[in-house]
Amino acid sequence: MERTVVIVGGSVAGVRTAQALRSEGFVGRVVLVGDEPEMPYDKPPLSKQFLLQEHDQDAVRLLTRDAAERDRIELCLGAAAVSLDTEQHQIQLADGRRLDYDVAVIATGASARRPPWTTSSGVHVMRTLRDSRALRADLEREGPVAVVGFGFIGAEVAASARTRGREVVAVDPLENPLGRLLGPEIGTAIADLHRRHGVVTRFGQGVEDICGTAGGLRVRLGDGSVLEAASAVVGIGVQPNTGWLAGSGLDVGNGVRADEHCRAAEVADVYVVGDVARWYHRRHGEHVRVEHWTHAVEQAVCVAHNIVHPDEPRAYEAVEYAWSDQYDWKVQVAGRPTACAHQVLVGEIGGDRPRCAALSAMPDGRLAGAAVLNWPKALVQLRRLLGTGGGHDEALARVRSLL
């Protein structure tokens, strides 16, 4: 009998699961449920090329109607899932429809954490195409942009806003905010890059309050000083979208808990993929949740395989990998680059376009992770070594040989 797979979530994890099911030879029905009314789109360009007006919305689509038809992916868009009944094998949608499934895939992703300040306009988050459209239009105005939170999203938005000619002030409670993700040296180098491009940084300062409206915002910092801004963008992390699973019996503390094969704990026939998944990572020996694009794509392939070949399930233990593009710099991160306090830097970190890698080690001498600046070839080697459990010394030797 033909099986039906219902995938809840129309972003990269969901779309790639649907496509990978066909690549794996799945012949049953594939239904893709998405809460947004528009065709699935890709998120990485939203803080970069889309804001810079280099890409229009057609360029960010993950799936066209033709491609969906070709792969027989039934689209159910503009329909939020509101509950999962694992006993009846049914998913209920906000419009009252109930979808029967043989296998359900939870791919509902995560949402931008909302700022706690109550302003009626001018304060943005950056997560959805709608968010990016609103900010893109707002960047037409004059006046400074306050970027609150200087992680990858904040830094990319700062670079895009600056490139579009806006004054930018970046605020973050940490003295070296990107150092938390990349290690102190590369974190400092990127902050310097932003300052060279004219971004004003107010690091080591939290935001106490934002008031006013678009064009006339007042951002009050921890030291009592006030920044005048026309727009503000708040990038303070995300929260997994698990609200609809309350009452499903699933464990949804910080994402849906799943085993090493990405099967939801405690219930049958439910898989979890992407930002919303907190699965058991065998190599790390713990449950982890990862918010990277590549993770969503790789986990989707694994989930599709496990749905099609339930008797030969694969454990998912990919190496974490993320990138960020700011101005003409390329930042790439693999594994856990800040796993230890001590990183070893290879290459040259000074100058206009440095090329270097910072490598961290595990206590047992294996490579834990690396942050790489403008050096994709080194990244390839490091990522490979991380996958095979290579040593820190071996990694240093290999990367040095590329110099």
Place this chain on the structure above:
Amino acid sequence: MPVLKADFGLCQGYANCIDAAPEYYDIDDEGVVVLLREEISEAELPVLEEAVRSCPVSALTIER
């Protein structure tokens, strides 16, 4: 016979293709993809379809 193609101008050196299919893709010193093989068999398609879809900027295609 399916043929692997790459848009070298689009490639940004994200290197996901190399991770997914190291016998077919590599990277040069400038961080641009290198095709190690171009002609592939039908049996190799599933792996390469995944590799092509792992490119964040859609720089890779398979021509049939």
